[in-house]
Amino acid sequence: MPVNVATSPSEVRVLIVDDSVVVRDILKRMLESDPAIRVVGMAANGGEAVELTAQLRPDLVTMDLVMPGMNGMEATERIMAFHPTPVLFFSSYFDREGMYSRLDALAAGALDIIEKPTLMPDSRWEALAAALIEKVKVLAQVPVVTHMHGGQVFTRPRARARVAAVTSPAVDVVAIGASSGGPRVLEEILSALPPAYALAVIIVQHMAEGFMPGLLQWLQQRCPLPVRVAEEGEVILPRRVLFAPDWAHLVVQPEGRVHLSAGDPVSGHRPSVDVTFTSLAKVYGTRAAGMLLTGMGSDGAAGLLAIRQAGGATLVQNEDSCVVFGMPRAAIELGAAQHVLPPSGLIRSLKAFHGERLRALTQ
Template sequence: MTSVFVIAQSAVTAEHIQHVLSVSKDLEIVRISLGEDGYLNHLQRSKADIVAIDSSRGESETDRITQEIMHTHPLPVVILASAGLHNGVSQSIHALEAGALTVLQLPDNTHEEQSRRAAADVCKSLRLMSEVKVVRRWESTLFESIAKAGNNDEHEEECKNAIEIVVIGASAGGTNALQVVFDTLPADFPVPILVVQHIAAGYVDGLVRWLSEQCALPVVLAESGIIPQPGCIYLAPDNHHLTVDRKRCILLTNEESVNGFRPAIARLFSSVHDVYGAHTAAVLLSGMGNDGAAEMRQLYDAGACTIAQDKETSLIHGIPGEAIKLAATRHILPVQEIGKKLDVLTRISPSDTMRDETGSTENL
């Protein structure tokens, strides 16, 4: 049984959260708090496995509460977003920066079959994320471990093809990983970057704004029909698969979910496999599940450069771990080294590849 400590905005939202979580017999709400003084004492006594915070608290409350929990009584923290209530988007994004694992979308109700399935998915995510090990002041500890890791590559296979596009997939714990990767990319990064980040509907706009503040490259929402430009980062919008067509233009589709997701990492990776093939660099960052792992193996077989975030710096090593199990990776790296590796790989030119294959061209 997974014990959940809920911090809600009001009695109304608390009742809705309670109704959604009641779908699972494996979850137990040990206490519902309205963020009153002394809630940390209640949390410590509750022996909860995970904390769920109502995003509709708004302003800086979500961020503040997350920071207090991570500094005083570290537990896995998840933000619960009610459908149609996005007034706390920016605060929720900052809560992710402070240590929250992800934002989960609550269904409007649990009466319809689709809503019941969505509620079951929320419950499943809470159960799985309750097992994530967190530490006091986790963020500084994480970056200390990254710094110590240096540029150690656990597993390396040489990539010789000229890279024309970078694709990145991330899920729970991926927002901070994206920030670290993008922060290490130079302003003259020579190829476009397409990104699928699993996040609750209505939150990707806030994520785009936040990432734009963190790195030297422009970060925008992807739009159908445009040709991805070098040095620009394109994030998949809500409820659309991000793909590329044969003309190398971005194509957004609303086809059925893949692996339970739309946008799905799998759809992005499979489309670049068909269009760019070996001239792709694909990255899987922290996340739960296996979305994109099999498609990374297809890219690997095609000769693409494939990179997985290592276990030590992943909040959740599900997706990159699945890719590693499939022997789909040429590099397994600490998150802070991934951007540096991408910068090196994208500087390889066709002439470099020819010299590697035939030897020096001098005196010919």
């Protein structure tokens, strides 16, 4: 259990957990290539991880999944129950047969997951260095609280005050963009919608390749609406939830059809929220609504502005309920957000859109 406790107050203090000494050394070199990050300890299994988290109180823990003795999932549950600390999983074993899913990791209290390259040495290690460093610096700032196994995960206490709903009688389609922390908020929102929801729902969730099947299965068990991946050329219709696939941009085409594009990343992502929002604004105009949830970076801000400029409704998740406030903050700073609401307010707004749409159809 190597320990290094001498750090500057401004440094991000990281505990690395992995049963491979080679991986631990690679991660240490990668992270400490940024002068703002200091690795304060390294653990070879879950038991050591729990012990060192209590001893060192790092700003963030990078966690492997498969380790001898206590695995990463059990260690995360114990850390979140007794010494709440941001946890970033770094593993290639999620969603394999007989293994935990990525959604299990989020439910245990982890904030995000990065896919570990399976070969060493491998060029992908160098390619992921910048993304890993960015995630570590951002997620280390996320305040977490005690999470008992089987309970709900909170990053901050949520506002309990009742929030007025946003109304817009013209809305036919609502598009939602999310990144880090998105699955939990999406589950909260989608599970609250009625089974005959009168609007079409399109979602772009940033995720690693291979994450989508587990996410959809998880949401299908909780959402009264059909939830699936969008297909090329299909018509966008109410009473269903369509996700952009993890390999393509979802472009809304004239006459309300889906086009899937494997073009270059936009705003650093494919699928990109900006691509979907911008195309939605062009086709639906005042009949569109855009909603931007928790996430890192600024993807979706420009697209949300396009929806607002086209006369559509625009909403973003408020800071207190976000795991990472990057995407909503970027939209607010750009002047794209008409309404800033907690999940409860976003849900009430979606239900208000539903009610107005039903009234419009009966007139």
